[in-house]
Amino acid sequence: MSALRAQQIDAVRGRTIIQLLSILVGGVAIGLDNLNRQPLWMVGGYVAAVALVCGLRFFMRESRRNAWIYGAQGGTKREIALGLVTALVLTAPLLFFAWSGDRDATENAWIILAGMMAVYGFATLEVPILYAAVMPAVGVISALALTLVGNPTGAIAVLAFTFIGLGAIIKHGHDFIRYELVGRRAEEQTETVSLLLREFEDAGSDWLWQVDANRRITKASPRFAHAVGRDPSELEGLSILQLLAGEHWSTGKFPPALHDLANRLNRKESFASLLVPVALDERTRWWELSASPSYDSSGVFIGFRGVGSDVTEQRASADRIAHLARFDALTGLPNRLYLNETLAGALEQAAAWRRRCAFIMIDLDRFKAVNDTLGHPIGDRLLAQVAARMKQFGTESVIAGRLGGDEFGVVLREIDGVDTVERLGQRIIDVVSRPYEIDQHTLYVGASLGYAVGPRDGATVEALTRNADLALYRSKDQGGGVINSYEPTLHDQARERREIEIELRSALGRDEFMVHYQPVVHSDGRVDGFEALLRWNSKKLGPVSPVKFIPVAEDTRLIGPIGEWVLQTACHEAARWPSNTKVAVNVSAEQLSSPGFVASVMKALAHSGIAPNRLELEVTESVFLREVSGAMATLDQVRALGVKLVLDDFGTGYSSLGYLRMGQFSTIKVDRSFVQGALKGARESIAIVRAVVALADSLEMSTTAEGVENQEEADAIVALGCKKLQGYHFGRPMSAEDAFAIFDGGARRIAVGG
Template sequence: MDARALLGLYDPADTTDWGPIRAAQMQAGSQLALFMLGANVIGAAMVALLLANLVPQWQLASWGALVAAVALAVAFRRLQVRNRTSVTATLAHVRDTVLDGIALGAVWSIPAFAFSQTAGSEAALGLWIILSLLMTASAVAMAALPLASIVFIAIVGGSVTLVQALSGSPVPAAAAALFTALLILGTFRGGKALVVIRANEMGLAERDETVSLLLREFEEDSGDWLWEIDSQRRVVRANPRFAVSIGADPKTINGTPFLQLLAGPTWEAGNFAAGLRDLAEKLKARETFRDLLLPVYVDGEERWWEMSASPRYDERGAFCGFRGVGSDVTEARRSADKINKMARYDTLTGLPNRLMIQETLAKAISDADKWNSRCGFMMIDLDRFKAVNDTLGHPIGDRLLGRVAERLQQLCTPNETVGRLGGDEFAVVVRDASDSAAMEQLAFRIIEHISKPYEVDQNTLYIGASVGVAIGPRDGRTAEMLIRSADLALYRSKDAGGGVFHAYEPKLHVAAEERRVLEIALREAVDKGEMHLTYQPVVDAGTGRLTGFEALLRWTHPEFGNVSPAKFIPLAEDARLIAPIGEWVLRSACQEAARWDDTVRVAVNVSAEQLHNPAFAKFVAQALTQSGLPPQRLELEVTESVFMHEGTMAVKVLEKILDMGVRLSLDDFGTGYSSLGYLSRTRFSSIKIDRSFVQGASKGEQEAIAIIRAVVALAQSLGMATTAEGVETEEEHHLVQALGCSKVQGYYFGRPLPVNEARALAIRGPGGAIAAA
């Protein structure tokens, strides 16, 4: 308990209502107001008698009158606020009582200072005894108001202690101080006890009131009733509430068979509910039952009742029927059904959700195992759905998901259950999948129907679907295993470009396990020093002079050996590891390039994930500063996929990097979406022509030659250089040179070199041509 709140100095912000508690303090104080008045008057009279022959009479009379006046004023104040604080009291009411303590303490400290010097030792001892008794009486009478009592005791006791100390009596002074401290402590504990008692009384009263309200509400609104049947299971002494609940007249249902009354219209047909059959068995066995749920038809409406009862026996031990209680739990049942449906059905599409799909699949696997048949599971992922959300917004995407759900429901027969797993993933449980051809046809129909155009809010939308199929129990003997198998098959469909379906094969699990192990190793590759960079020369197409290197990442694992970048780079992107690995590459490449000739540049590939991080520009600046590499000697290579993401964050980051003086190159131009818009908006210094076009041109493919000429013309018109990748022969070199490419990169001029060889070549600078390989 907060001591400040107890003393009336602070109003705590808790759940306790201190108003009634303070009122109890004030009422207790007012009840003992006359007692305190009497104590003061009697104490003053005793002091006057004690000092009658030692102190002038006029002094004692004046002091006694002052004590009486102050005591009367205090008593009057206590009694005056009695009505105003009968229910609640404020902090001000409690704080004002400190004035009472100060006034009484001041008048009772006068004898200690004024009369003790003239009195003898015996009279002084008597005076201290009277003051001690008065302080004790105050601790008792004013304990309900601890602030006033503590102030009074502290003033009087302090006066006694001070006088004793000044008179050269340290032991009595210490005793008086200790006595005062003990009285103050006792006063505080007494006040605290009063507050605790009052708080408990308030809590009990509030609880009693709550219970009374609940009982009253139960009596008025409760749907519970009593029922009683005899040994022949006939209703006896029908409770009026029970009769009303069953829709019958209490006077007419006495003697009616209990089960017939509950069965209602189903009695004649004999089509009883399972709950009614359970009730009949309990009655027949004369067993006690509790919370037995059964459906009852009242005025043509199905209601749900919960029944409990115990058998009754007479004095001789003979069975004489049942007595029990029933309650209408229809609303609770409906709420439970609604909650159960919400827990098992998707609110957006109305389809079964992941939980119900798993339960349905588990049942299908159990039946297939029981009847030695097969069941099937399909996982469906929508292709290009994210583009709809990104461009038109989530409300359009949600309506599109509803349309997809409708088409899937139209395709499914009673043999299939379709549901939504979440996001843009759907699933189909096939109870009987014995016909493999039918499973394939269903997968094709799903892809075909989902891929048809949709009209949503005056928007024509095109999406596709990828499907993964697993057969149980062959591909998994539990729902979790079968879902995992279908997920692996779906992953293969997505890797194939989407719009297709694949069935699960055991090798997919091997590949997934290999991928998992590889991902674990990749997370530690940089820290363990397994990553290193190689540098492939980039030369001038006309002179063959070295212009720079492209930094290429390589991974050598102690167990797996050299892991192909085509395998671990996509894995790093999926596992969100490309950003920390890319930062290590950029930092290492800058530190190495700072040792080269001042004219040799280094090119570093940057992922879309890095460029969509606003802090990447700051990291580039730190890498340049820490390495000492001039910004114009760093070239960042990006692919067209960077500009396919929603938003302009990548463009903003690139602008900050370009403002530093860093060069920018567009890699693999022509293999992606190839928009001319971002070429004009972004300050590229060069365009890299993919090796597939170079190889195609060397074979005489006119399309590849035309593409290279178009890219060169476009780059020249925009003031950009062109770099032909993958040049491996002298003929290819002469061809790209004739087509106008300004720089060349490929095995013809050099494979990716270890750092020492690249450093030796770079330190020589571009002074001479690189010999052809």
């Protein structure tokens, strides 16, 4: 019954303020009605007495909480005594007015008290004692006052309404208790029915189990016995904990889940879907148990009833799913989630014990070329072999995993210093860079590494990962095969890159680009043409080097519209030059992968009116490494228009004679590094230049030496057989007007020979 009493109290507690306000408002209203009839001190004293009574009632109820009515001995007596005091205080004016013969004041006061009684009765519906302690006394005194002033009819009505209201409230209180009892019994019956129904669900996979107050099995169901592998009679009277513990019962070393179950049984607490390991026949099964405490009709605890099911297979599947959630399916290495969790733990330990940890990010060099040329299956097998090599670095304090794609990560839980990271990083580069044999292919990939030290370079997983990524970005910029540590200046570089990207997106619309032209001359000094070079003068950033903004444009795929603008502008300007003067435009792999590139070339030729053979498109070997078939198909279409193709920076990348055969280039450009090497007498550079020249001659191609800066270099390169030259010695990149001026003045030659 204590629970029902608590529910009664909870039902009216929320209306305590309404109860007290009804009393207070009634007292204040009576005071205001007599403000002009009685002395001010008398009115004020009355209102103060009412307020004091309200405060006292509030204090006693809040300080005693549930004990203020039922919970503590004498609570009901205190409530009745306090109610009588409240009634006497409230009705004191009625007795005074009746004694003095003031009928109007008496009836006015009664009207106010009648309204107060109605509100108070509503606020105490569920607990009749609250109404009975105050309002009968108010009614009786009010009836007496009305009788004294000669209103017996009103007195009789007051008594009738008072006790009718009291009866109604008592009935409502009883109905409330009866309703709650019915609801509780219905809940218990529903729970029992649900437990019984679950026994027959899932094709008999669940069973009913029951224990007494001493936690011993009673009425074992056949399905329960079958799950245990025993006869139902053998289970009768056996401790449920002893059954579940198996061989652990004698040692007392129970799994934590069994301790949890025992505690819930001791607390007579309902539980659902509790996973418990069960030792049966020297193997562990997993059961899912649900149960509720049972009571007899007198409320005495008699045990537990519940259902159980064997979820061993489901748990095994869940374990496999959990493994897949933290390990990479292709390589078997820990995945990004696992590495992040490990790194978070390492950072916590480092902060707690004033140690240092580290995170290394690894990106494979030249992996995309393997994927694009040999296909994804070969690429996946290559990643698996890389992962197998990465596993050899794993220890208790070093966790290697795969972040995704061709990116890997290594968490070092504790380091003595950055030398530890540097040594491990160099070992990773050396091991990963060894050749791989896959399906008769010998493959070479390298590794670029960047690392950050925690908590020095970041106190959170996000910060440390971001900073290691910035260091990795620097390693990639340096050509790969190196390891770099995070430095605060990398944030400045990243910020600068973001600013460039933001401004670059609107630079074309703001007309901030311009094209400069650098002359390309024949060995006899005749101007063969110009290479179109993009320049950017940002209104916010000022002049920005192409070395900085071209990679950003390629990464953000802005190079497409920018490159098309350069192509249109260069062809338009070339239309002003002599008809045998060429213009060369650099084309990126991103442009060649665009479906509309060939159309943009046709548009540039048509709008400018220049002959197709005057336009040269310069591409580098990276175009073929990224996407062979697509690049070649695009270049074939362009060449079919009559446009010439130039292979730039030949010999500096992954040079292959196959590129020359596939591309059918008209010109090969010799990189400046070979020009300088030949001038210094380096045998390798001289041999390479001669070989390129001989190869070009045999394929009926021309050669252009880049970066010729003085007469000595020009003489040396001409002597080696290069037919065309380009460099500062013949002219720096110049504006369109300056380029046109070379022809406008009649000069068609630039001095070459010494």
